[in-house]
Amino acid sequence: MKKAIAILGLTTALAGASQAGAVTVTLACGTVGQELQLCKEGAARWAKKTGNTVKIFESPNLTNDRLGLYQQQLAAKSSDIDVYQLDVIWPGLLSQHFVDLKGKIPASEVNTHFKGIVAANTVGGKLVSMPWFTDAGLLYYRTDLLKKYGYNAPPKTWAEMATMARKIQSGEQKTNKGFAGFVFQGKNYEGLTCNALEWVSSFGGGTIVDDSGKVTINNAKAALALDTAAGWIRDISPRGVTTYGEEEARGIFQSGNAAFMRNWPYAWALGQSDDSKVKGKIGVAPLPAGVGGKPAATLGGWNLGVSQYSKNQAAAIDLVRYLTGPAEQKIRAIEGAYNPTITTLYQDKAILAKNPFFGSLYSVFTNAVARPSGPTKSKYNQVSQAFSTAVSSVLNGNTKGQAAVAKLNTDLARIKGRGW
Amino acid sequence: MTTKVTSTPVPPTRRRGTEAARARQAFWLLLPTLIAIALVAGYPLYRTIFFALFEADLTTPDQRTFLGLGNFWFTTEEGVALGFLQDPKWWEAVKNTMLFTVVSVFLETVFGMIIALVVNSAFKGRAFLRTAMLVPWAIPTVVSAQMWAYMYNDSFGLVGRGLLGGQALLANTDTAIWALIAVDVWKTTSFMALLILAGLQSLPGDMYEAADMDGASKWTQFWRLTLPLLRPALLVALVFRSLDALRVFDIMYVMLGANNAAATSMTGYARQAMIDNSMLGMGSAVAVAIFLIIMVIVVVYVTAFRVKFD
DSSP states (O other), rough: OOHHHHHHHHHHHHHHHHHHHOEEEEEEEEOOOTHHHHHHHHHHHHHHHHHHHEEEEOOOHHHHHHHHHHHHHTTTTOSSSSSSEETTTHHHHHHGGGGOOOOOOOOOOOOOOOOHHHTTTTTTEOOOEEEEEEEEEEEEEHHHHHTTTTTOOOOOBBBHHHHHHHHHHHHHHOTTOOOOEEEESSSSSSSHHHHHHHHHHHHOOOOOOOTTTTTTOOSHHHHHHHHHHHBBBTTTTTGGGGGHHHHHHHHHHHHHHHEEEOOOTTHHHHHSTTOTTTTTTTEEEEBBBTTTTTOOOOOEHHHHHBTTSSHHHHHHHHHHHHHHHHHHHHHHHHHOBBSSSSSSGGGGGHHHHHHHHHTHHHHHHOOBBOHHHHHGGGGHHHHHHHHHHHHHHHHTTSSHHHHHHHHHHHHHHHHHHTOO | OOOOOOOOHHHHHHHHHHHHHHHHHHHHHHHHHHHHIIIIIIIHHHHHHHTTTOBBBBTTTSOOOOOTTTTTTTOOOOTBSSGGGHHHHHHHHHHHHHHHHHHHHHHHHHHHHHHHHHHHHHOOOOHHHHHHTHHHHSSSSHHHHHHHHHHHHTTTTIIIIIIIIOOOOGHHHHHHHHHHHHHHHHHHHHHHHHHHHHHTTSSSSHHHHHHHHHHOOOHHHHHIHHHHHHHHHHHHHOOOOHHHHHOOOOHHHHHHHEEEHHHEEEEEEHHHHISSSHHHHHHHHHHHHHHHHHHHHHHHHHHHHHOOOO
């Protein structure tokens, strides 16, 4: 009898709770590759658990297009979308439109995520969004070719990489004229900013603009880094590398036409797929270090934030908490090779079995260098454009590193104007 | 010269009455159109000009500060130039757009004329050819631009690897502009040919018979008959194409990416300012400048060549 009453009580309580809280939350998901599918499934699991409904808003593929659309929605104070998927460089740009998650999500839960990523999501003490998955630049290499040419380990420095790439390239070009030593993202766009920040940072040349907002790019180490990269072109990289984005580089590497490639972790799962010509022949390592510096990888990744104009903030925050939580991140890591932002998941056996490099590259993800989007706030895009344009002119041989960073210094001063 | 109109005498008052009624009727019939134009063209234009005078962010258009013409030309006390007219990248975009417009429209007109003359003459399979030549024009620009971007690729592209032996034309804005002109000529020549062909078909056939009788060569016939009579159609086509070329955006954006597109087209520059950099005021100012540039060019065209649109 007691049991029956308890059950009855529990049922009514549950019914009452779900009735009071049953709302519809709209979630804006990315649609690149498996993203949409995993996003839908995760949202459905939360909906089933809580009795709420989730509507999925399919965002445009390109980051820039997505930002334009979101900006229009937010400027109109629209309540159509409750939860937004935000690029790691956007919090500074959009912070005023999002709910401060500090205090709304327990600190103990926030602290399970990488410190650097939480910091990148915090603007002026406000936690704009929660980390969902992370990204960092990696060096992909062909294990079979390294062995063939007598190397037993991936390169530790850029100079070493260039020597190895040159040797492999000249050997392979005897049978394959289109073979390249090293491919990366050299097109003048956000991807080049990420690549070049890795070069500059690995040479000890700083992060373009430091945390206090001071422009630091005009230094000899940064200039040397850019000149080194320019030296790769026509030597170990094809001339057209200055028109490649992520997919062009991956296309060349995955069709077996390159020894080394700089790319994001997503290239791993695709390189190991059945239609890949280099399946089972890929190794992943941290990016090489520069002269007198240490390796650096640029931090990427996506986060979830709750719109200030949302009518169902409590439910939306709960959805963010669920999706960024350990159970959901584990599923995404196993099914889509999305890098978790929760540190302990890098010791998870099931995840490591599927993505063996996650464990050994743990330090790459924890020490990734953030682009200066925090200090430069809403002007980050202009800073990034000026930087990638300057790098592009060095890569194309129109100017030398020294002159490029000096001119960039002037350009950045102009963009800074009266302050970031 | 005065000719006396001797029509049936109609009481003047009645006549004015009908005319006034007709005018009233015409006004009411036109009203929906006028309202539609005001809403879809007038209001956005007004807002663009309005925001051009402010410093405003795309995400918070309500928090704006009045700048006057500061978006165009402004130097801070520290001597930092902030107006877009002081930005060398803007002038590079203007220079490249002008080069693109002049060269591509010229080539399209010449090639279009040749194609139109060929297709206009009677031969077997003429109907098929007329349809086939429209294929490049029928493909959406975004698609053909991406297609050409692949063809220009230096490691697997048909043009980049095959014809040019591994040159990357799109890497540098100086060489990229010629690659883009080639794409535009490939794409739009057929449209030009179509417009010229329509003009050619309105020319009287017996005029050429008479010219043949008089013993004029085909060459003379072209220069003395066809070209002068074709002038109105040709000029309208030229104005259309020039306008299109000045507003070019998609080819650059798809083939070069946002940053380099901003250095090769005025519209790319405007988009970058407004969307990528979320500078609503600055972007609007650039849009106003483009509007003025295009307007001036059209006025020059129309007055200098006395183009008649009716």
